Amino acid sequence: MSADGNLPNDRFSQVGRHLPPERRYDLVVVGAGEAGVKAATEAATAGRSVLLVDEHPLDPGLIGLDVPYLFGGRATAAVQTPSRLMEQVFAARPALEAAVESGVELELGVSCWGLYVNGPNLQTLPCPLIGLADLDKAWMVGFGEAVIATGARDLVLGFPGWDQPGVVGARGFSSLVDLYDAFAGRRVVILGTGELAVATAEAARARGLEIVAMVEALDAAQGDPARLAALGAPVLLGAAPVQAKGGVDGVEQLTLRNLADGTEQTLACDTVVMALGLVPQIELLDAAGARVARRAERGGFVPQVEADGRTTLPGVRALGDVTGVDGSDTAYGFAWMQALMAATPGDTLICQCEDVTRADLLDLRPPRYLGEPSAQMRRQSLTRLAEDGPVNQDQIKRLTRACMGPCQARRCREQTAMAMAIGTATALGDIPLAGYRAPVRPLPLKVIGEFAEPADLTNNWDVWFGIPDQWIPYPAIGTDAEPEHWAYIAATKYL
Amino acid sequence: MTGSETPRGASVVVIGGGVTGLSAAWWLARDGVDVLVLDKGIVGWEASGRNGGGCSHYQSPLFAEEQRLWPMMDDLLGYPTEHQSHKIIFGVTQKQVDYYKYIAATIRGHGHQVDDLTGDDIRRLVPLAGPNALGGLYAHTGGQANPQRTVQAYAWALQDHGGRILQHTPVIGFERIGGAVTGVVTPRGVIGCDHVLVAAGPQGGQLMSLLDIHMPMAPARAEMIVTEPCEIMPLRAVDGNGLYGRQTARGNLAYGGGPHEWIDEIAPDGPRARPTTPLVRNLAARVAGLFPRAAHLRVIRSWAGVIETTPDGRPILDRLKDPGNVTIATMSGVGFGLSPASGHALRDLIVDGACSFADISKLGLDRFAGLAPDWRQRKGWLTEASEEFNAHAALAG
Numbered sequence: 039m040s041a042d043g044n045l046p047n048d049r050f051s052q053v054g055r056h057l058p059p060e061r062r063y064d065l066v067v068v069g070a071g072e073a074g075v076k077a078a079t080e081a082a083t084a085g086r087s088v089l090l091v092d093e094h095p096l097d098p099g100l101i102g103l104d105v106p107y108l109f110g111g112r113a114t115a116a117v118q119t120p121s122r123l124m125e126q127v128f129a130a131r132p133a134l135e136a137a138v139e140s141g142v143e144l145e146l147g148v149s150c151w152g153l154y155v156n157g158p159n160l161q162t163l164p165c166p167l168i169g170l171a172d173l174d175k176a177w178m179v180g181f182g183e184a185v186i187a188t189g190a191r192d193l194v195l196g197f198p199g200w201d202q203p204g205v206v207g208a209r210g211f212s213s214l215v216d217l218y219d220a221f222a223g224r225r226v227v228i229l230g231t232g233e234l235a236v237a238t239a240e241a242a243r244a245r246g247l248e249i250v251a252m253v254e255a256l257d258a259a260q261g262d263p264a265r266l267a268a269l270g271a272p273v274l275l276g277a278a279p280v281q282a283k284g285g286v287d288g289v290e291q292l293t294l295r296n297l298a299d300g301t302e303q304t305l306a307c308d309t310v311v312m313a314l315g316l317v318p319q320i321e322l323l324d325a326a327g328a329r330v331a332r333r334a335e336r337g338g339f340v341p342q343v344e345a346d347g348r349t350t351l352p353g354v355r356a357l358g359d360v361t362g363v364d365g366s367d368t369a370y371g372f373a374w375m376q377a378l379m380a381a382t383p384g385d386t387l388i389c390q391c392e393d394v395t396r397a398d399l400l401d402l403r404p405p406r407y408l409g410e411p412s413a414q415m416r417r418q419s420l421t422r423l424a425e426d427g428p429v430n431q432d433q434i435k436r437l438t439r440a441c442m443g444p445c446q447a448r449r450c451r452e453q454t455a456m457a458m459a460i461g462t463a464t465a466l467g468d469i470p471l472a473g474y475r476a477p478v479r480p481l482p483l484k485v486i487g488e489f490a491e492p493a494d495l496t497n498n499w500d501v502w503f504g505i506p507d508q509w510i511p512y513p514a515i516g517t518d519a520e521p522e523h524w525a526y527i528a529a530t531k532y533l
Numbered sequence: 534m535t536g537s538e539t540p541r542g543a544s545v546v547v548i549g550g551g552v553t554g555l556s557a558a559w560w561l562a563r564d565g566v567d568v569l570v571l572d573k574g575i576v577g578w579e580a581s582g583r584n585g586g587g588c589s590h591y592q593s594p595l596f597a598e599e600q601r602l603w604p605m606m607d608d609l610l611g612y613p614t615e616h617q618s619h620k621i622i623f624g625v626t627q628k629q630v631d632y633y634k635y636i637a638a639t640i641r642g643h644g645h646q647v648d649d650l651t652g653d654d655i656r657r658l659v660p661l662a663g664p665n666a667l668g669g670l671y672a673h674t675g676g677q678a679n680p681q682r683t684v685q686a687y688a689w690a691l692q693d694h695g696g697r698i699l700q701h702t703p704v705i706g707f708e709r710i711g712g713a714v715t716g717v718v719t720p721r722g723v724i725g726c727d728h729v730l731v732a733a734g735p736q737g738g739q740l741m742s743l744l745d746i747h748m749p750m751a752p753a754r755a756e757m758i759v760t761e762p763c764e765i766m767p768l769r770a771v772d773g774n775g776l777y778g779r780q781t782a783r784g785n786l787a788y789g790g791g792p793h794e795w796i797d798e799i800a801p802d803g804p805r806a807r808p809t810t811p812l813v814r815n816l817a818a819r820v821a822g823l824f825p826r827a828a829h830l831r832v833i834r835s836w837a838g839v840i841e842t843t844p845d846g847r848p849i850l851d852r853l854k855d856p857g858n859v860t861i862a863t864m865s866g867v868g869f870g871l872s873p874a875s876g877h878a879l880r881d882l883i884v885d886g887a888c889s890f891a892d893i894s895k896l897g898l899d900r901f902a903g904l905a906p907d908w909r910q911r912k913g914w915l916t917e918a919s920e921e922f923n924a925h926a927a928l929a930g
Contacts, residue, residue: 048913051753052792056811099831152813158805159754159796159839161916167811178811327806392783404613404682407782414611414693426576426688427700433575436582436681439783444761444833476809480831483760487817495815499775501790503753503866508846511639512594515847515895530632 050504052162055495059167062180063089066168067187068150073358074187075133082141089179090142093149094217095123097173103445106319107210108192111203111288112309116220120147123218130217148172151477153326155351166353176486183353186322190337190359193315193371194449197279197382201390203288208238208313215245223309227292228252231273232260233365235313239269250307253277253294255377278381282310295381315371316363317452321474326351332467334369336362339471372466375456388457389450391443398438400461405439424462431455431472441472444480500532539722540699543569545883546717546726548704550576553868554732555687556876562696573703573803577684579734581869583838585777585789588870589620589675591640594891598874600674606873612686615679615782623655623669623773625822630668637670645674659771663825669773677770677779680869703801707743713858728883732862735799735841749901750841750863751914752796756809757789758816760830774823786827788820795916809835840866844901844908851897852882
């Protein structure tokens with residue numbers, strides 16, 4: 039009656055369905071920063087086939103989404119034509135020339151959106167795979183070994199007005215200034231006084247930008263006093279931004295409040311640079327199932343690695359800032375978040391993509407497009423949910439939609455975790471990581487789906503498991519009509 | 534619910550805080566039954582919160598109750614489910630269109646209105662459809678809801694009625710006296726009960742083996758993708774082209790379909806991982822094929838869920854004869870949409886011994902009595918890794 043024959047394999051399963059890649063390399067390196075270029079060059083010099091990919095110059099659509107850095111709408115029109123930035127990106131990294139001469143195959147403007155290796159509950163890949171994409175198409179490459187050297191991105195914390203053009207992150211700022219020469223601002227306020235903020239200020243100064251002020255929520259400056267003094271910029275201690283205001287082109291002024299006496303001052307500026315910390319870009323590794331652990335003093339969640347960078351994924355190493363950023367202690371960012379939550383109202387946005395405020399998050403308020411919450415709903419809250427068990431960011435994002443948007447939670451993941459910790463009096467280290475998902479770059483359907491599916495898969499594609507018995511109308515089960523239904527479904531359903 | 538003391542027992546202990554167990558517990562709590570839900574992790578965390586959200590299960594004996602209840606669920610629960618009634622299915626190949634006619638006939642057989650759609654009808658009703666839309670159906674029934682919001686709604690609603698939920702509490706054994714289960718064993722102690730409902734999804738088979746009962750099921754992993762939001766379509770419950778899924782109330786396109794991967798066994802503490810694969814590319818191509826006017830939308834995530842399937846792909850909803858105070862449930866991978874009705878049926882089985890609103894006699898466990906022990910091998914419902922990959926892992930490891 040049913041398909042209980044001695045089938046060697048279920049033709050509707052993934053066995054044999056994942057295509058072998060067109061090209062394979064001994065080593066694929068993701069990220070052409072210092073660590074990635076070094077690993078690639080060494081391997082190529084030793085005679086191995088090496089592919090080195092880097093996503094810069096970026097798809098301008100990603101820059102608009104603040105992926106991977108907080109560019110904050112301060113890029114000039116130059117970024118709209120990435121092909122014209124190719125030479126500039128190459129020239130900005132002198133080690134690339136030597137890498138190419140050593141035999142490295144270099145692809146710039148190519149993003150890596152997925153890392154796939156067999157592991158628990160995934161045994162059907164033909165070989166380890168990496169998913170790549172440019173502006174027009176996506177493809178897979180195979181690797182014997184992979185080096186993930188994806189660096190770090192900006193720690194982003196919200197204050198009233200942070201969702202307008204002109205609020206940028208330190209990484210977004212430095213890539214626009216140094217890598218692209220495409221920064222559209224002139225007068226910057228820098229949030230933070232640590233090493234990252236000092237380096238940001240020095241880069242700004244080197245480009246002839248005006249540093250209006252450096253702002254520190256804590257009572258003491260954090261960075262090297264000599265370098266801070268050499269900058270000659272005003273350093274405002276014990277102060278936090280409480281309002282950025284501006285026009286259609288974004289920020290025009292920033293209001294700061296003295297956290298001790300409540301006095302406020304307003305500075306004219308066109309850019310606010312958040313230099314409060316860096317977050318290791320572990321998304322490829324986390325989505326692929328590598329073991330990660332929180333290392334507060336290294337910027338948060340990092341892959342578990344051996345001394346040579348080996349991760350818990352076979353054949354995959356992690357090198358450079360993705361394994362943790364020296365001096366990027368999450369305690370500093372957390373202290374800032376505490377100051378911001380104390381100084382600014384609950385209706386401050388925490389998730390730009392999904393229009394979620396801090397108060398929405400703590401109230402577990404359903405999104406506004408669902409209308410006014412019911413009386414029952416208004417009685418729920420994050421603290422009440424915490425009575426049922428430890429709070430989990432992945433659970434909260436489903437209810438509030440914070441972290442569910444197209445920026446893939448790059449602007450909100452860390453501040454949401456911090457707000458949850460503060461709101462429920464939980465240690466930040468006890469908030470589990472909100473998991474990353476492939477594709478770790480948001481790619482258009484037509485780009486990621488642009489490939490020829492083998493006819494054998496197309497002909498054996500079913501919407502759900504391919505079990506005709508499952509869809510036989512209940513009244514027909516066990517009657518004379520059942521075989522007819524079965525035969526019709528089996529013959530017609532598979533698309 | 535913190536502290537180390539053994540939790541208080543309950544009249545009914547529900548093992549599994551998925552959508553089926555939560556709905557059953559909610560139905561019981563509404564009736565004043567003292568009910569406690571145990572979950573190995575967080576409620577609704579597995580396939581119950583990771584599915585297409587469809588509420589149109591015309592093949593099921595619970596279909597009529599599913600359709601009766603969904604439009605009332607927001608009011609009954611007191612929390613939003615994002616349910617929207619009616620459903621469009623359309624094809625871009627003639628074969629798809631032919632199969633969708635079979636679905637239309639089945640739904641009409643239940644007495645619901647179903648309109649046939651031409652390509653032009655589809656382009657008028659579905660703004661994202663394109664010139665390749667060939668034909669399909671508009672069912673004046675069925676629909677969709679938000680799985681993640683709905684599972685939490687059940688959880689809150691059952692608590693509002695006095696039911697309890699204990700998360701992060703796996704069940705590792707049962708205590709029996711004579712023909713009855715008297716308690717479930719957890720790392721936090723033995724929790725006493727008068728009746729047990731096992732609604733533990735892919736963990737159900739292993740749990741039942743602790744009672745020497747064979748509840749045959751094969752776990753598998755299935756994948757979906759989600760795009761960034763776009764303009765809301767007049768009816769969001771639209772699928773076809775070999776996909777299941779929906780446009781969310783936010784405007785995202787969330788679709789799945791295609792090959793799954795069989796998994797050997799799921800430990801009582803749940804799946805070790807829920808990985809997605811390069812299938813994201815096939816799914817993206819199919820979504821763009823269904824909605825050519827959405828081809829520019831960015832895919833912002835993919836996800837996988839682990840579901841269980843019985844040998845015939847049909848649910849098991851059964852109150853056992855021995856032990857006589859154990860009721861078992863698996864919806865065989867199609868549980869979310871039917872949950873308002875499956876919970877009602879389970880409440881009836883537990884309280885009254887029989888389902889009050891539908892004949893579910895063909896969903897008993899006894900239909901698998903003669904099942905061959907190697908039924909999974911015979912069906913090919915197993916996964917063997919390619920030799921090449923194993924060799925790679927051995928070298929690299």
